[in-house]
Amino acid sequence: MTLTKFARNGATIGADPHASGGQILAQVEQATDIAPDFVIFDGGVNDAQSIFRDHAYTIATYAAELEKTLHTMRRKWPTAPIVYVAAHKLGSRDWGTQVALREVTLETCRKWGIAIADIFGDTTFDTRDDAQRAKYTFDDLVDGFPGAEGSGTHPNMAGITTFYLPVVSDRLQQISSR
Template sequence: MDNGLAGRSVYAFGDSIVYGHVYPRSFADLVAEQESMTLTKFARNGATIGADPHASGGQILAQVEEATDIAPDFVIFDGGTNDAQSIFRDRAYDVGTYAEELERTLNTMKRKWPTARIVYVAAHKLGSRDWDTQMALRKVTLQACRQSDVAIADVFGETTFDTRDDGQRVKYTFDDLVNGFPGTDGSGTHPNMAGITTFYVPVVSARLQQISLR
């Protein structure tokens, strides 16, 4: 059955969860391959929504601004994972500043590519980040997406992927490669292939299919 995605183009922005961390393939690559889409990935490890001078990947807004003006059919992006560290650990800015920068990022996407359908990918529940900060960021992010008519692929809310559970952290996340592929027993942040295929790919693919058929 034609789900409306085959042959379509998708741009992917965000942090290491979208980029792949130390592996060049992420859920974005697997979704694009499964759905026969053309992916261009702009994500950078360490990227944030807010402006943190110490963040290694710069702002996601900069990725959007530097991308081509040619409109894709779809945009997928994440954010907030490194912001949680910038806010809680480093006190680089606060949740209110994050919300303002997220609005700027969304407005830039919509102005630059008015025909593109935008999907925010809410990352899994992270044992590697302060929980209250995650929840505060989630609240303002979902509110901003709804106000901007941005779809949400809610891995956080729609799956059981939760690396506060040590068994899940060990099984589904990685920090380093083993024989060239993502290993296990990670910090809880970066999903390995099992985490990607079990939790991310089904949610993101389903959301893209849903909005493509509107």
Template sequence: MNKGLAGRSVYAFGDSIVYGHVYPRSFADLVAEQESMPLTKFARNGATIGADPHASGGQILAQIQEATDTAPDFVLFDGGTNDAQSIFRDRAYDVGSYAEELEKTLHTMKRKWPTAHLVYVTAHKLGSRDWDTQMALRKVTLQACRHWDVAIADVFGETTFDTRDDSQRATYTFDDLVDGFPGTEGSGTHPNMAGITTFYVPVVSAGLKQIALR
């Protein structure tokens, strides 16, 4: 029987796209509210999958380790956005090291919450990151998720959200708040409310509903 999503708990881990950047609400909040799911958000701005000593948000693995042992029904998480900078710009580690840390992260979640449904949310196509690095990270991330039976809410692959297109960058991303809310004309990384509601929420919500139907 389909239990639906209402009342089913969700934890959210990751970087500023999950946290909200300088605004404390992200796609995770909107999906949880839309589906009446209690949300606990552990994401931190600047977080990485790989171990970069200079990453302002630390490792996503640390968020998971610090979270309660009580299993949620669902886990939403992302990664790779800041790793792309750590790898390409800072040379802090390479794609192979990222893949090893991702395996450790997925294993930790599976061991800690064996009954939870894990859902990896891909970031949109980023004009603010090196494209070849994005593609390399995407390849190893999708491989690992499939290996660990982690569902994929594929904003990158299933939507047209692409901030290499300057008009999309300007319309759908923000860096700063305007009158307390996300503005426009961002760098291409952080989706504003239009970016979230147009691209992220439909994909993530559909992914959760598909799992609930099983």
């Protein structure tokens, strides 16, 4: 598989003028029109900060922007299977905001026929548990690679291979076998 990454760290589904990665909708609009074999995306992690801590927008605004994003993906790549990756349970974000965003996102993805690789619901990855936070997340690179002892947001290689890779791979295989 050839991977083309259009995502940017710090991006949000909602339009937050302070989001370091911009808005995911803009990334989709700027990506090539050539239909990929798969589209894999996530969202909500930085939105949780924008909504809870920064009060940049509301969950309702997030929901409307997610609708626009999915509509744009479907219009731009009508033949491409799309997979939303639901992030793990985050000790670094407000729990109520995470749960509310998750409910809206899963409902909207189902409405649009978007497949879900559900790390949140289908794994035990939960960085509210300090041992998991320390072992499976990073904030800084060590010799060019993700370290450990992170804030609980960014999965390191152990977190990716233990929790993300199996769920995402399984979902892609399910889609491919149709």
